Amino acid sequence: MSLLEKHYTQEHQIFRESIRRYFEREVTPRVEEWEKAGIVPKTVWRDFGSQGFLCPWLPEAYGGVGADLLYSLISMEEGAKTHSSGFLFFLHSDIIVPYLEAFGSEGQKQRWLPGCASGDIITAIAMTEPGTGSDLAAIRTTAVRDGDHYVINGQKTFISNGINCGLVIVVAKTDPAAKPAHAGLSLIVVEEGTPGFEKGRNLEKIGFHSQDTAEMAFTDCRVPAGNLLGQEGRGFYYLMKKLQQERLVAAIGAQVMAEEALRLTIDFAKTREAFGKPIGRFQYLSFELAKLATDVELGRTFMESLILDHMEGREIVQKVSMAKYWIAEMLNRVVERGVQFHGGYGYMEEYPIARLFRDARVYTIFAGTSEIMLLIISRGLGL
Numbered sequence: 001m002s003l004l005e006k007h008y009t010q011e012h013q014i015f016r017e018s019i020r021r022y023f024e025r026e027v028t029p030r031v032e033e034w035e036k037a038g039i040v041p042k043t044v045w046r047d048f049g050s051q052g053f054l055c056p057w058l059p060e061a062y063g064g065v066g067a068d069l070l071y072s073l074i075s076m077e078e079g080a081k082t083h084s085s086g087f088l089f090f091l092h093s094d095i096i097v098p099y100l101e102a103f104g105s106e107g108q109k110q111r112w113l114p115g116c117a118s119g120d121i122i123t124a125i126a127m128t129e130p131g132t133g134s135d136l137a138a139i140r141t142t143a144v145r146d147g148d149h150y151v152i153n154g155q156k157t158f159i160s161n162g163i164n165c166g167l168v169i170v171v172a173k174t175d176p177a178a179k180p181a182h183a184g185l186s187l188i189v190v191e192e193g194t195p196g197f198e199k200g201r202n203l204e205k206i207g208f209h210s211q212d213t214a215e216m217a218f219t220d221c222r223v224p225a226g227n228l229l230g231q232e233g234r235g236f237y238y239l240m241k242k243l244q245q246e247r248l249v250a251a252i253g254a255q256v257m258a259e260e261a262l263r264l265t266i267d268f269a270k271t272r273e274a275f276g277k278p279i280g281r282f283q284y285l286s287f288e289l290a291k292l293a294t295d296v297e298l299g300r301t302f303m304e305s306l307i308l309d310h311m312e313g314r315e316i317v318q319k320v321s322m323a324k325y326w327i328a329e330m331l332n333r334v335v336e337r338g339v340q341f342h343g344g345y346g347y348m349e350e351y352p353i354a355r356l357f358r359d360a361r362v363y364t365i366f367a368g369t370s371e372i373m374l375l376i377i378s379r380g381l382g383l
């Protein structure tokens, strides 16, 4: 039995049915089109938001229904069945918007959050720069105070939702001389259309083809000082505060993809015949699938235990780093074997395992690389 079983209510089930039907009707049939276009149309985000599927956890005053994290899990579980990794609604709903809700002033929340819930505002977060990703303290983008404004200069890259976004939280140095360096970081909201803010090209990637991942340039970009999130110089602290949920959500994304890849592979092994019997009846394949199923089950149990801890407000940064590390690596083992056990069909675009194989790859890289996860875990061991 799932650890979460007794936490699901009838409302959760109704939500699951309704989002599943929505995905089947509105998303699955259009994934190919979006993969080719390299982007999910904004109209899809708006429609998704109008159904109440974006940021349902937000308080009613800001356009949500005060839902718990299980609704986010359900959305991701059902979303994984569409094989549409590019529609990164959970990055928006469960990773970026929480910054606005947690650290924004009342005025900022009233201004932005309803649009985030309706899908009129798609969000992005811009930490990574051409010269630095893992090492946030080395960020070079600056935001210099000039009267009632900040003047932002710098470049960002690999920004998810980078083309679609109407609002981006930029991580910039408001005090380049600060010691330690990370004490000089702040979070500043930049809205689409602000002079000096340019979205760059939609980057060509080996996977996540329908995700608009882009470069961004800020050139003497004047942003009202009122767009600062929280306090100046607290940016690194805020990032660390939200890290737990970010890594947990990334681990969930990897887990649900691994489950789908395993399901596809087992289904295939049951029907594909070679040497007069289904390939799943060859002991080698069945044992390998049994090993993968055990890995996937371990990932599920670990993930669910962390979801419960997180919902109960426990501090589990160390464990979510373990989960992000282990589940992302496990996912990559599952998709690699999945392709192999599909034979030539695994290499064909029309078989979803091929796309999952490509899309899985980034999970050990974004939201903190596997090596950075190991660094955090080892530090936690006192090493």
Ligand SMILES: Cc1cc2nc3c(=O)[nH]c(=O)nc-3n(C[C@H](O)[C@H](O)[C@H](O)COP(=O)(O)OP(=O)(O)OC[C@H]3O[C@@H](n4cnc5c(N)ncnc54)[C@H](O)[C@@H]3O)c2cc1C
Residues within 6 Å of the ligand: 124, 125, 126, 127, 128, 131, 132, 133, 134, 135, 157, 158, 159, 160, 161, 205, 208, 213, 362, 365, 366, 367, 368, 369, 370, 371, 372, 375
């Ligand atoms: C599809 C995609 C979407 C992304 N979306 C976003 C986004 O929305 N916003 C955003 O800000 N960023 C985003 N990123 C960027 C991502 O977070 C970074 O690529 C990642 O953090 C790694 O940074 P880097 O690319 O600069 O690699 P580097 O930090 O240069 O690392 C290179 C290699 O060195 C290793 N390494 C670095 N430091 C250490 C160390 N101390 N010990 C051991 N090994 C180390 C790394 O693990 C890696 O293997 C995205 C990336 C991709 C590919």
